[in-house]
Amino acid sequence: xxxxxxxxxxxxxxxxxxxxxxxxxxxxxxLCVIVGFLVFAAFRNAIYNLERAxxxxxxxxxEHTAGFDISQTLIQFDSATSSYGRAFWVGLLNTLLVAGLxxxxxxxxxxxIGIARLSTNWLVAKAASGYVETIRNLxxxxxxxxxxxxxxxxxxxIRESFVVxxxxxxxxxxxxIPQPIFQSGFGWVPIALFVGIVGTIVxxxxxxxxxxxxxxxxxxFLVGLALVxxxxxxxxxxxxxxxxxxxxxxxxxxxxxxxxxxxEFAALLFGLTIYTAAFIAEVVRAGISAVTRGQTxxxxxxxxxxxxxxxxxxxxxxxxxxxxxxxxxxxNLTKNSSLAVAIGYPDLVQVFTGTVLNNTGQAVEVVAIxxxxxxxxxxxxxLGMNIYNSRIALVER
Amino acid sequence: MKRFAxxxxxxxxxxxxxxxxxxxxxxxxxxxxxxxxxxTLAGFGLPDAQGxxxxxxxxxxxxxxxxxxxxxxxxxxxxxxAKDRFTALQSGEVDxxxxxxxxxxxxxxxxxxxxxGVDYYDGQGFMVRKSLKxxxxxxxxxxxxxxxxxxxxxxxxxxxxxxxNMKLKSVTFATxxxxxxxxxxxxCDAYTTDASGLYAERLRLANSNDHIILPxxxxxxxxxxxxxxxxxxxFTVVKWVLFAMINAEELGITxxxxxxxMKSTNPDVKRFxxxxxxxxxxxxxxxxxAVRIIKLVGNYGEVFxxxxxxxxxxxxxxxxxxxxxxxxxxxxxxxx
Numbered sequence: 001x002x003x004x005x006x007x008x009x010x011x012x013x014x015x016x017x018x019x020x021x022x023x024x025x026x027x028x029x030x031l032c033v034i035v036g037f038l039v040f041a042a043f044r045n046a047i048y049n050l051e052r053a054x055x056x057x058x059x060x061x062x063e064h065t066a067g068f069d070i071s072q073t074l075i076q077f078d079s080a081t082s083s084y085g086r087a088f089w090v091g092l093l094n095t096l097l098v099a100g101l102x103x104x105x106x107x108x109x110x111x112x113i114g115i116a117r118l119s120t121n122w123l124v125a126k127a128a129s130g131y132v133e134t135i136r137n138l139x140x141x142x143x144x145x146x147x148x149x150x151x152x153x154x155x156x157x158i159r160e161s162f163v164v165x166x167x168x169x170x171x172x173x174x175x176x177i178p179q180p181i182f183q184s185g186f187g188w189v190p191i192a193l194f195v196g197i198v199g200t201i202v203x204x205x206x207x208x209x210x211x212x213x214x215x216x217x218x219x220x221f222l223v224g225l226a227l228v229x230x231x232x233x234x235x236x237x238x239x240x241x242x243x244x245x246x247x248x249x250x251x252x253x254x255x256x257x258x259x260x261x262x263x264e265f266a267a268l269l270f271g272l273t274i275y276t277a278a279f280i281a282e283v284v285r286a287g288i289s290a291v292t293r294g295q296t297x298x299x300x301x302x303x304x305x306x307x308x309x310x311x312x313x314x315x316x317x318x319x320x321x322x323x324x325x326x327x328x329x330x331x332n333l334t335k336n337s338s339l340a341v342a343i344g345y346p347d348l349v350q351v352f353t354g355t356v357l358n359n360t361g362q363a364v365e366v367v368a369i370x371x372x373x374x375x376x377x378x379x380x381x382x383l384g385m386n387i388y389n390s391r392i393a394l395v396e397r
Numbered sequence: 398m399k400r401f402a403x404x405x406x407x408x409x410x411x412x413x414x415x416x417x418x419x420x421x422x423x424x425x426x427x428x429x430x431x432x433x434x435x436x437t438l439a440g441f442g443l444p445d446a447q448g449x450x451x452x453x454x455x456x457x458x459x460x461x462x463x464x465x466x467x468x469x470x471x472x473x474x475x476x477x478x479a480k481d482r483f484t485a486l487q488s489g490e491v492d493x494x495x496x497x498x499x500x501x502x503x504x505x506x507x508x509x510x511x512x513x514g515v516d517y518y519d520g521q522g523f524m525v526r527k528s529l530k531x532x533x534x535x536x537x538x539x540x541x542x543x544x545x546x547x548x549x550x551x552x553x554x555x556x557x558x559x560x561x562n563m564k565l566k567s568v569t570f571a572t573x574x575x576x577x578x579x580x581x582x583x584x585c586d587a588y589t590t591d592a593s594g595l596y597a598e599r600l601r602l603a604n605s606n607d608h609i610i611l612p613x614x615x616x617x618x619x620x621x622x623x624x625x626x627x628x629x630x631x632f633t634v635v636k637w638v639l640f641a642m643i644n645a646e647e648l649g650i651t652x653x654x655x656x657x658x659m660k661s662t663n664p665d666v667k668r669f670x671x672x673x674x675x676x677x678x679x680x681x682x683x684x685x686x687a688v689r690i691i692k693l694v695g696n697y698g699e700v701f702x703x704x705x706x707x708x709x710x711x712x713x714x715x716x717x718x719x720x721x722x723x724x725x726x727x728x729x730x731x732x733x
């Protein structure tokens with residue numbers, strides 16, 4: 001553009017097709033149209049081809065009776081009356097159960113191992129690094145098969161179950177524990193628990209204010225413990241223990257009643273936790289190492305003891321480095337749970353893209369739904385972690 | 398993951414062009430038949446240490462190759478799990494599926510498959526440990542049952558327990574191997590599959606004498622070859638290969654005497670071996686199509702005895718699979 005225009009003259013008009021802004025919009029619109037057309041063409045083609053091959057299409061199968069049995073169902077499922085749609089929800093809940101518990105346990109174990117790797121105790125540090133190097137270098141599928149077979153082989157047969165006093169049975173069919181049955185009057189216990197939690201929060205806030213004002217510390221932990229656990233216990237006792245148990249009982253073949261933890265579930269949860277914890281340990285170690293030594297030294301010189309230094313100075317700063325890669329590990333764990341198919345745990349992939357797909361023959365729909373579900377779970381996990389990350393991110397002034 | 402990839406590939410294939418409608422031409426051009434087989438079931442489809450496949454279903458594939466190429470070895474066997482088999486056929490990965498697959502109405506309709514016949518009449522049974530002292534499947538209430546996923550077996554099992562008001566605890570595995578292994582490890586009280594499969598799997602257990610097969614047969618399982626819908630010519634070829642094997646047994650034509658039979662004056666035999674008429678060409682093959690099958694593979698009786706009958710470790714009685722005029726229900730329409 002000429003730069004020697006007299007002041008106040010109107011801007012030079014350029015032909016619209018030479019305007020870089022218009023051009024870039026035009027390119028993007030064209031690209032979108034092409035991609036959209038390709039997707040549409042593939043979709044239409046697929047429908048045409050399925051029709052030509054006489055393969056059923058559409059989502060009508062969702063309401064059809066499933067007719068097969070599922071070993072672990074968190075919601076009511078009956079093979080003779082429940083639908084494929086219901087089987088989908090059973091599978092999805094099983095996936096969420098194992099993924100959710102796996103994330104919690106892997107995080108706890110991962111943090112312990114990660115911190116242990118940085119320990120000044122030679123044995124602890126070496127044991128932790130041995131764990132990490134062994135576990136993360138073996139394929140997960142192999143580990144799952146190992147744990148499943150180890151679980152089955154190591155546990156006694158059903159007739160030689162370990163019996164723990166109190167009605168707990170352990171054998172190669174699973175772990176059977178008494179199921180609590182809440183009787184009338186039990187409703188006060190959760191209310192007491194809620195009151196205890198609220199009381200603890202109020203006490204914590206007040207103690208914090210008092211500390212800021214006077215510098216005196218209050219026994220928040222002990223008071224909180226008394227409120228959260230003690231209060232419900234007292235209410236429980238006053239209501240004269242309104243709780244009964246459905247004890248597992250051995251019948252001719254199996255153990256019936258109570259809560260049943262399947263060996264498939266245990267092996268999958270164990271395998272996923274152990275495997276992912278190795279990666280989380282490395283993430284944690286990297287995060288802590290990223291906080292400069294000077295921070296610790298500064299804290300010590302201010303008179304902080306090692307515990308509060310770690311808790312108040314190092315970990316909050318390390319979290320900023322830890323959270324993004326930790327999110328990836330959570331996503332990996334969720335997706336890896338689909339390896340359940342190898343050891344007979346009825347997760348979404350096993351139930352839905354296994355039996356349902358095979359019985360309905362509708363591969364395209366079933367696989368599309370499954371992919372959409374994993375995508376949704378992953379995006380929701382990422383969203384939650386991103387929100388947390390932005391809250392703890394360094395606030396620059 | 399491999400399975401997921403194959404499903405994705407299937408979706409892409411479906412989205413792109415769909416499977417070919419001229420299978421016979423495609424097979425001839427390729428020079429080899431792609432046959433979906435079991436791969437882990439003795440008597441029906443199992444490769445040995447040298448990679449040589451044997452089995453009743455495997456021999457049906459060989460018979461198709463014999464009829465098309467005059468060479469029974471021109472078959473590539475693709476081992477498939479129960480739940481992947483239909484996808485493999487639909488996507489065109491295999492030309493024919495002969496994998497102890499039960500003929501049902503929904504598979505004939507919504508899966509887009511056509512079953513061409515029945516090469517083995519089977520029924521579902523249960524295997525249990527002798528030490529359990531169970532004598533009937535009706536005593537299995539509350540029992541844990543190991544079962545393979547994606548099979549009619551899985552559905553029949555739920556139906557049977559429901560119909561008899563028994564509580565079922567099924568444990569489902571992707572492959573028969575895993576299901577049997579779990580049963581052997583004591584995870585389940587019973588293992589269920591087609592009776593023929595039970596005999597085959599029992600042989601592979603550590604102590605096969607510790608296990609019994611219960612007398613109840615709880616379902617009809619007509620096992621047979623399947624092809625894709627929409628290719629009538631190929632459907633006819635596969636259908637008549639099996640019919641030829643059954644007809645040959647009925648006419649007394651075996652792999653040993655087929656050359657003498659060429660000189661036979663019996664009009665049924667003459668039509669069959671192609672010395673009269675051109676029935677093979679009408680099917681889309683050659684005049685001597687049936688002779689090729691019998692010479693290179695054998696008739697139905699020979700194939701049965703060799704793979705699952707008295708000539709095999711399974712020693713299964715022919716039962717329903719005897720010819721219709723010998724007390725069974727194996728029956729083939731005539732060549733004429």
